[in-house]
Amino acid sequence: xxxxxxxxxxxxxxxxxxxxxxxxxxxxxxxxxxxxxxxxxxxxxxxxxxxxxxxxxxxxxxxxxxxxxxxxxxxxxxxxxxxxxxxxxxxxxxxxxxxxxxxxxxxxxxxxxxxxxxxxxxxxxxxxxxxxxxxxxxxxxxxxxxxxxxxxxxxxxxxxxxxxxxxxxxxxxxxxxxxxxxxxxxxxxxxxxxxxxxxxxxxxxxxxxxxxxxxxxxxxxxxxxxxxxxxxxxxxxxxxxxxxxxxxxxxxxxxxxxxxxxxxxxxxxxxxxxxxxxxxxxxxxxxxxxxxxxxxxxxxxxxxxxxxxxxxxxxxxxxxxxxxxxxxxxxxxxxxxxxxxxxxxxxxxxxxxxxxxxxxxxxxxxxxxxxxxxxxxxxxxxxxxxxxxxxxxxxxxxxxxxxxxxxxxxxxxxxxxxxxxxxxxxxxxxxxxxxxxxxxxxxxxxxxxxxxxxxxxxxxxxxxxxxxxxxxxxxxxxxxxxxxxxxxxxxxxxxxxxxxxxxxxxxxxxxxxxxxxxxxxxxxxxxxxxxxxxxxxxxxxxxxxxxxxxxxxxxxxxxxxxxxxxxxxxxxxxxx
Amino acid sequence: xxxxxxxxxxxxxxxxxxxxxxxxxxxxxxxxxxxxxxxxxxxxxxxxxxxxxxxxxxxxxxxxxxxxxxxxxxxxxxxxxxxxxxxxxxxxxxxxxxxxxxxxxxxxxxxxxxxxxxxxxxxxxxxxxxxxxxxxxxxxxxxxxxxxxxxxxxxxxxxxxxxxxxxxxxxxxxxxxxxxxxxxxxxxxxxxxxxxxxxxxxxxxxxxxxxxxxxxxxxxxxxxxxxxxxxxxxx
Numbered sequence: 001x002x003x004x005x006x007x008x009x010x011x012x013x014x015x016x017x018x019x020x021x022x023x024x025x026x027x028x029x030x031x032x033x034x035x036x037x038x039x040x041x042x043x044x045x046x047x048x049x050x051x052x053x054x055x056x057x058x059x060x061x062x063x064x065x066x067x068x069x070x071x072x073x074x075x076x077x078x079x080x081x082x083x084x085x086x087x088x089x090x091x092x093x094x095x096x097x098x099x100x101x102x103x104x105x106x107x108x109x110x111x112x113x114x115x116x117x118x119x120x121x122x123x124x125x126x127x128x129x130x131x132x133x134x135x136x137x138x139x140x141x142x143x144x145x146x147x148x149x150x151x152x153x154x155x156x157x158x159x160x161x162x163x164x165x166x167x168x169x170x171x172x173x174x175x176x177x178x179x180x181x182x183x184x185x186x187x188x189x190x191x192x193x194x195x196x197x198x199x200x201x202x203x204x205x206x207x208x209x210x211x212x213x214x215x216x217x218x219x220x221x222x223x224x225x226x227x228x229x230x231x232x233x234x235x236x237x238x239x240x241x242x243x244x245x246x247x248x249x250x251x252x253x254x255x256x257x258x259x260x261x262x263x264x265x266x267x268x269x270x271x272x273x274x275x276x277x278x279x280x281x282x283x284x285x286x287x288x289x290x291x292x293x294x295x296x297x298x299x300x301x302x303x304x305x306x307x308x309x310x311x312x313x314x315x316x317x318x319x320x321x322x323x324x325x326x327x328x329x330x331x332x333x334x335x336x337x338x339x340x341x342x343x344x345x346x347x348x349x350x351x352x353x354x355x356x357x358x359x360x361x362x363x364x365x366x367x368x369x370x371x372x373x374x375x376x377x378x379x380x381x382x383x384x385x386x387x388x389x390x391x392x393x394x395x396x397x398x399x400x401x402x403x404x405x406x407x408x409x410x411x412x413x414x415x416x417x418x419x420x421x422x423x424x425x426x427x428x429x430x431x432x433x434x435x436x437x438x439x440x441x442x443x444x445x446x447x448x449x450x451x452x453x454x455x456x457x458x459x460x461x462x463x464x465x466x467x468x469x470x471x472x473x474x475x476x477x478x479x480x481x482x483x484x485x486x487x488x489x490x491x492x493x494x495x496x497x498x499x500x501x502x503x504x505x506x507x508x509x510x511x512x513x514x515x516x517x518x519x520x521x522x523x524x525x526x527x528x529x530x531x532x533x534x535x536x537x538x539x540x541x542x543x544x545x546x547x548x549x550x551x552x553x554x555x556x557x558x559x560x561x562x563x564x565x566x567x568x569x570x571x572x573x574x575x576x
Numbered sequence: 577x578x579x580x581x582x583x584x585x586x587x588x589x590x591x592x593x594x595x596x597x598x599x600x601x602x603x604x605x606x607x608x609x610x611x612x613x614x615x616x617x618x619x620x621x622x623x624x625x626x627x628x629x630x631x632x633x634x635x636x637x638x639x640x641x642x643x644x645x646x647x648x649x650x651x652x653x654x655x656x657x658x659x660x661x662x663x664x665x666x667x668x669x670x671x672x673x674x675x676x677x678x679x680x681x682x683x684x685x686x687x688x689x690x691x692x693x694x695x696x697x698x699x700x701x702x703x704x705x706x707x708x709x710x711x712x713x714x715x716x717x718x719x720x721x722x723x724x725x726x727x728x729x730x731x732x733x734x735x736x737x738x739x740x741x742x743x744x745x746x747x748x749x750x751x752x753x754x755x756x757x758x759x760x761x762x763x764x765x766x767x768x769x770x771x772x773x774x775x776x777x778x779x780x781x782x783x784x785x786x787x788x789x790x791x792x793x794x795x796x797x798x799x800x801x802x803x804x805x806x807x808x809x810x811x
Binding site: 432 | 624626645646647649650651655656658662663664665666667671674675676678679723727
C-alpha cells in the first residue's frame with residue numbers, strides 16, 4: 001500500500017479521502033437498519049427493516065470504530081491532549097475498514113450460498129458492501145499515522161485491573177455468543193468480525209497496553225481467566241450442545257499442554273503422543289465398572305487416575321529409554337511408529353490374537369459416569385437457578401486438571417529442571433558439556449508429559465462413555481502437535497488458544513469437514529510464513545525465528561529491560 | 577592432575593585421534609596446537625565425556641575418567657568452553673551462567689561466583705537480562721568463558737577462545753586466562769593463534785592428523801623452527 005501511493009499524494013488528498021471514508025462508514029452503519037437478505041434462513045434472519053438482528057448489532061462495532069477513528073481527531077486533536085498522539089488514528093481506521101469489507105463479503109457470501117444466489121441479497125447488503133468498499137478505498141489514501149504509543153501511557157493499577165477484568169468479561173460474553181451461532185455462516189461472519197475488532201485494537205495499541213497490564217497483574221489475569229472459564233457453563237442455560245464441545249476442547253488442551261512440555265520446552269518431536277492419551281483412557285476404561293471391563297479390579301476414580309497416569313508414563317519410559325539417546329529425526333520416526341503400534345496392539349488384545357483386555361476393535365463401552373462423594377457427573381445439577389448438565393460437570397473437572405497442569409508447568413519452566421530442558425532444546429551438546437544430565441532430563445520430560453496425557457485420558461474415558469482403538473489414530477497426534485505449534489511452543493496461553501481453535505472450528509464448520517485437512521494445511525503454511533513462533537510467542541523463542549531481524553532484537557532487548565526486569569527480577573516475566 | 581594415555585577416538589570408522597598421550601600438571605596452562613582437523617577439539621570432547629574412547633585411558637586426580645557420562649565429568653571438576661562458543665542464544669546472560677553452574681547445589685556461592693564473572697567482564701553485568709545472542713563476538717566469548725567458570729572447575733578447557741576476535745579482544749581474553757591461572761585454575765587451551773597461546777603456556781603439545789608430533793615448554797616452542805614455520809608464519 002505504501003509503495004503504491006506516495007506520501008505527498010496522501011497529504012494532498014487527505015480531506016476528500018476522509019470525506020469518502022466517513023460516507024462509507026456511515027453507509028455501512030445505515031445498512032444495519034436495512035434488510036440484508038430476502039430469505040429468513042440466512043444468518044439467523046437479517047430481513048427486518050429498522051430492527052437489526054443480534055449479529056448485525058455486533059457488526060455495528062466495526063464501522064462504528066472506523067467512524068470514531070475518522071471523526072474524533074478531525075474535531076480537535078488539541079483537546080484530546082496526550083491521547084491524540086498515543087493513538088494511530090488513520091492506520092487503525094484503515095485496518096478497520098478493510099476488516100469491515102472482509103466481514104461484509106463473508107456475510108454476503110454466506111447469504112448467497114445459503115439462499116442459493118447473489119439475487120437473494122437485499123438492498124441493505126449492497127449498501128453495506130458499497131459503504132465498506134468506499135471506506136476501504138478512502139482510508140488507504142489518508143496519511144500514515146506514527147506508531148501507537150498507547151502501551152507506554154502510564155496508567156494506575158486499578159485501571160489496569162479494570163482493563164483485564166473487562167477483557168475477560170468480553171471474552172466470556174463474545175465466546176458464548178459465538179458458540180451459540182449454530183449455522184456456519186453466522187459463526188464465520190461473527191468470527192471475521194471479532195478478528196477485525198482485535199486487529200483494530202492491536203493497531204490502536206490497546207492490545208499492547210493490555211499485555212503490559214496483564215504482565216503487571218499476573219495473579220489478577222490468571223484468577224479472572226479461571227473465574228471466566230468456570231462461569232462459562234452458566235451462559236449456556238443448561239444446553240449440552242456447546243458444553244460437550246467445550247469439555248472436548250479442554251481434554252484436547254490438557255493433552256496438548258502435556259505435549260507442550262515435550263515439544264515446546266525440551267524440543268523433542270513426538271509424533272505418537274496420542275498413544276499416551278489412549279493408554280490413560282484404556283486403563284481407566286478397564287478399571288471402570290463398565291460391564292465390558294475385562295478385569296475384576298475397580299478402584300475409586302482417584303486411584304484410577306493415578307494408575308492411568310503411571311501406565312502412560314511407564315509406556316513413555318519404555319519408548320523413551322532406548323530412543324532418547326538418539327537425536328531429532330529418529331525420535332520422530334520411532335514415536336510415530338509407537339503410536340501405530342499402540343493402536344494395533346489395542347485392536348489385537350481381543351482374546352483371539354492375544355489376551356482379552358480391550359475387546360479388540362469394539363473397545364470398552366458403557367463406562368459409567370464419575371461419582372465423587374455422591375456428586376454424580378451424569379446428572380444435571382441446578383446451581384444459582386441455572387441448570388448445569390453432564391458435560392458441564394466434566395468441563396469443570398477438566399478445568400481443575402488444567403489448572404493443576406498449568407501450576408506444574410509454570411513452576412517447572414522457571415526451575416532448575418526447566419532451565420535444563422530449555423538448554424537441551426537450544427543446544428544439546430552445550431547443555432551436556434555444562435553438566436546437564438540430558439538423558440535423564442529428556443526421559444523425565446517424556447514420562448511427565450505422558451503422565452499428564454494419561455490423566456486427561458482417564459477423564460476422557462468417562463466423558464466419552466466408550467473407548468475404542470480407532471479414536472487414537474496418527475491424525476490425532478498430528479492435531480495435538482499442530483495445536484502446540486499454532487498456539488506457540490513453550491507457552492501456556494498459546495497452546496490453550498491453539499487447542500481451542502483446532503477443536504472448535506471443525507465442530508462449528510461441519511459443512512467444511514471434508515476439506516478440514518486442506519484448511520489446516522493452509523493454515524499451518526500461512527502461519528509458518530508469517531508468524532512461525534505461533535499466535536503467542538515465547539520470549540526466548542522470538543529470537544530463534546527472527547534472529548536476523550535487528551529491529552526486533554532491539555525491541556526485545558528494550559522490552560526485556562524496560563518492563564520485565566523491573567516487574568519480575570526473579571522470574572523474568574511470566575509467559576501466559 | 578590430568579593424564580591422557582594412548583587415547584584413540586573415532587567418528588565412525590575414521591580415527592580422529594590416533595593414540596595420543598599427554599599430561600596437564602596442577603596450576604599449569606597447557607596448550608594444544610595444530611591445524612584444522614588435527615584432533616584438538618575431539619580431544620577436549622573426549623575428556624568431557626561427550627564422545628566415547630575407542631581405546632586408551634583418561635585419568636583425573638587419580639581417578640579413571642573415561643567412560644563417565646558428561647555430567648559426571650563436570651561434577652569431578654572439569655569444565656569446557658566449547659568450540660564456536662555454543663551459548664544458549666535465546667537465554668539471558670544470567671541464565672547462561674546459571675546453566676554453567678548446573679552441577680552445583682550451593683546457591684549462595686553460585687551467586688557470588690556470578691558476581692565474580694560480572695566483575696571480570698563488566699559488559700556482561702550491565703546487560704545480564706539480555707539474550708546472549710544479542711552480544712558481539714568478543715562479548716559472547718567472555719560469556720562462554722564465564723559460563724565455563726561457573727562450575728568452579730579445577731580444570732578449565734577452552735576451545736579456541738580467540739576465534740573470530742579482534743587482536744585487542746584476543747589480548748583481553750589472554751589476560752583473563754593469565755588471571756585465572758593466578759587464581760589457581762588449571763587450564764587446557766586449544767588455539768590456532770599459536771603466538772598468543774604459547775606466550776602464556778607452561779607446556780605445549782603440537783598435534784597433526786590425530787597424533788602428537790612433539791612437545792616442549794611454551795617458551796621453547798615459540799623459538800622452535802618447526803613451530804615457527806608451521807604456525808607463526810616465519811620462513
